Amino acid sequence: MKILIEKIEIQNYRSCKDCAFSPHERLSTLIGPNGSGKTSILRSVLLMKHLVHQDPLRRAGPKLDTSTVKITLRVDNKKIIHTADLFIDNDERNRDRIISSNEKWYMRDVTGNKKLIKAPVSVFGEHTRSRYLGHAHDERYFYRSFLRHFDIAGMESKDTRDIVSAVASFYDGVTYYSASQFTDPTRCPVSIEVEEEGPQRPPREFEGHRKWLLDLYGEYSNQTPEYLSYVDIVGKNGIGLLDDIKFTEMPVSNIDYTVRVGGKIRKRQRTKRLVIPQILISNSTLSPSQLSEGTFKTLGMLFYLMTGKGSVILLEEPEVCIHHGLLSSVVELIRNYSKDKQIFVSTHSDFILDAVDEESVFVVKNDIENGTEVSKLKSYLSAQDRGALKRFLRNEGSLGEYWRMGAIDG
Ligand SMILES: Nc1ncnc2c1ncn2[C@@H]1O[C@H](COP(=O)(O)OP(=O)(O)OP(=O)(O)O)[C@@H](O)[C@H]1O
Numbered sequence: 001m002k003i004l005i006e007k008i009e010i011q012n013y014r015s016c017k018d019c020a021f022s023p024h025e026r027l028s029t030l031i032g033p034n035g036s037g038k039t040s041i042l043r044s045v046l047l048m049k050h051l052v053h054q055d056p057l058r059r060a061g062p063k064l065d066t067s068t069v070k071i072t073l074r075v076d077n078k079k080i081i082h083t084a085d086l087f088i089d090n091d092e093r094n095r096d097r098i099i100s101s102n103e104k105w106y107m108r109d110v111t112g113n114k115k116l117i118k119a120p121v122s123v124f125g126e127h128t129r130s131r132y133l134g135h136a137h138d139e140r141y142f143y144r145s146f147l148r149h150f151d152i153a154g155m156e157s158k159d160t161r162d163i164v165s166a167v168a169s170f171y172d173g174v175t176y177y178s179a180s181q182f183t184d185p186t187r188c189p190v191s192i193e194v195e196e197e198g199p200q201r202p203p204r205e206f207e208g209h210r211k212w213l214l215d216l217y218g219e220y221s222n223q224t225p226e227y228l229s230y231v232d233i234v235g236k237n238g239i240g241l242l243d244d245i246k247f248t249e250m251p252v253s254n255i256d257y258t259v260r261v262g263g264k265i266r267k268r269q270r271t272k273r274l275v276i277p278q279i280l281i282s283n284s285t286l287s288p289s290q291l292s293e294g295t296f297k298t299l300g301m302l303f304y305l306m307t308g309k310g311s312v313i314l315l316e317e318p319e320v321c322i323h324h325g326l327l328s329s330v331v332e333l334i335r336n337y338s339k340d341k342q343i344f345v346s347t348h349s350d351f352i353l354d355a356v357d358e359e360s361v362f363v364v365k366n367d368i369e370n371g372t373e374v375s376k377l378k379s380y381l382s383a384q385d386r387g388a389l390k391r392f393l394r395n396e397g398s399l400g401e402y403w404r405m406g407a408i409d410g
Pocket residue numbers: 013014015032033034035036037038039040041090094346
């Protein structure tokens with residue numbers, strides 16, 4: 001199913017008091033001063049991925065300071081509106097944790113009526129299925145037991161469930177990259193351990209150095225076409241950040257002891273694989289922790305851009321730490337990938353603004369009274385300013401220069 005985000009409405013989340021915008025179907029470039037709310041907007045989309053990973057059996061908690069994210073989706077030409085009221089907690093690194101949620105679906109194009117269906121998207125996600133299907137005999141039983149549990153009248157029809165399942169995997173595929181998550185390569189582990197056999201437990205974290213190594217290794221061990229083109233692009237024939245990426249793999253035996261009441265000891269032997277990533281750069285073999293900050297960040301960003309399984313990619317300031325000679329290739333890649341995926345980019349780079357189409361630009365501002373507001377560049381500028389911009393682009397310079405002069409959000 002082809003899914004697109006048509007509209008995002010955010011209430012009471014970070015700097016967004018009541019913010020709505022309709023992104024471009026390919027590339028949306030968010031510009032605006034520091035603190036205007038670009039990250040808040042990208043993170044609100046990432047919340048949908050967190051939502052899919054919620055345990056649906058956790059009962060809704062107290063409705064304290066709730067945030068609302070409403071996403072209007074186009075699923076194979078059908079309009080679906082998913083509204084999530086979320087009670088969110090922040091950890092010390094300003095990462096979100098959803099404590100409880102209430103979700104509603106407007107699916108008239110599927111069900112033929114306007115009745116709102118109350119159902120957590122996580123019931124329909126792969127994650128929940130693999131966690132609970134072990135207890136259920138078959139899929140129908142699984143849904144029946146959840147349907148009873150949540151009383152989600154309206155989800156009995158397979159068509160409806162198929163669409164919500166497609167939305168769940170669409171959300172699950174949301175990929176988020178921020179240079180700050182790739183800060184300080186020295187914190188990157190020199191090795192990781194993975195289970196030798198059986199189902200791999202999905203990592204708890206959604207971002208970070210270890211997660212990147214696990215993802216990188218996952219793509220490498222499956223030799224996915226995306227991985228091969230990634231290595232090609234970052235390698236000598238592409239932008240030349242490195243010569244090759246290698247992984248040394250070694251089985252290691254691990255014995256876990258659990259002591260039960262009465263002093264009974266349970267011994268469990270597990271074989272794990274020790275995986276050591278090595279980056280080859282001009283005759284040196286380096287651990288990821290020895291890479292330069294810019295190389296590390298660019299490798300991370302391009303990895304998520306090129307191998308992101310889903311159809312939505314959120315890229316925070318891709319220009320950070322990238323040499324300007326490389327930036328044009330990176331922007332070209334972003335533009336290319338936006339033909340297949342919906343990409344959201346936040347940026348402070350006039351260079352990036354020069355390289356994207358005017359219709360993809362959105363101006364974000366933060367008003368004390370109204371919070372974050374987003375407008376398409378064209379509707380943000382007055383008719384007079386639009387005329388001035390047109391003349392400037394025709395006679396003098398580029399969109400990036402115009403922006404640098406402070407004529408857009410200055
Ligand atoms: N968890 C949070 N709760 C409340 N407010 C927050 C939270 N996180 C960030 N903010 C505030 O929201 C506002 C917008 O921040 P945001 O990070 O979205 O801005 P930005 O446009 O991405 O800025 P920059 O260009 O500096 O990255 C800031 O005033 C910030 O302090």
